[in-house]
Amino acid sequence: NAGVTQTPKFQVLKTGQSMTLQCAQDMNHEYMSWYRQDPGMGLRLIHYSVGAGITDQGEVPNGYNVSRSTTEDFPLRLLSAAPSQTSVYFCASSPGRILGNEQFFGPGTRLTVL
Amino acid sequence: AQTVTQSQPEMSVQEAETVTLSCTYDTSESDYYLFWYKQPPSRQMILVIRQEAYKQQNATENRFSVNFQKAAKSFSLKISDSQLGDAAMYFCAMEAAGNKLTFGGGTRVLVKP
Secondary structure (H helix, E strand, C coil): CCCEEEECCCEEEECCCEEEEEEEEECCCCCCEEEECCCCCCEEEEHHHHHHEEEEEECCCEEEEEECCCECCCCCCCCCCCCHHHHEEEEEEEEECCCCCCCCECCCCCEECC | CEEEEECEEEEEEECCCEEEECCCCCCCCCEEEEEEEECCCCCCCEEEEECCCCCCCEEECCCCCEEECCCCCCEEEEECCHHHCEEEEEEEEEEEECEEEEEEECCCEEECC
């Protein structure tokens, strides 16, 4: 198993550009989520999905879109990048909705918006 | 809403010694889980230990143990016999509903040889 994979590892954008951060998992996990990590603030939940076709907002959803057409993939879209979106982005997955399930994290994408 | 607070931005420990990281949290939920995650320089998030709120017994995983004080809403992590490989950022996190984790701001652990 590759686990949770994310591409790209690094990305530099200009303000106003759009891009998609890719996330895939091969563990047949129902639950997937996106977090952003900023210095001194830990990780904050952006969007999450409890299964294919179902998504919902987390703590900091503004400026980001998601969709979940398959169990395996959960891309995060930035429609018009802003410098405030400079951060490290982590995708995570877990087996299901049971409280306390371990979440498996991808290696992260470092995004810089100029 | 859930909040998790880590009051120690950085802790330093001598190799083979013990260090304790503090974490306090707040939630109105009666059932929840608490976690400690390790993030080494590679950026990979690694689960260290987890504790269910209903269990009174403190969780242990090899050299890692927790002190869970439910009434005080405190969840500290003790690293015993510290090793150079323990140097990392450590995040306290809570899950109260729907697999959504709330993280603290992190504590950097430095291990001196």
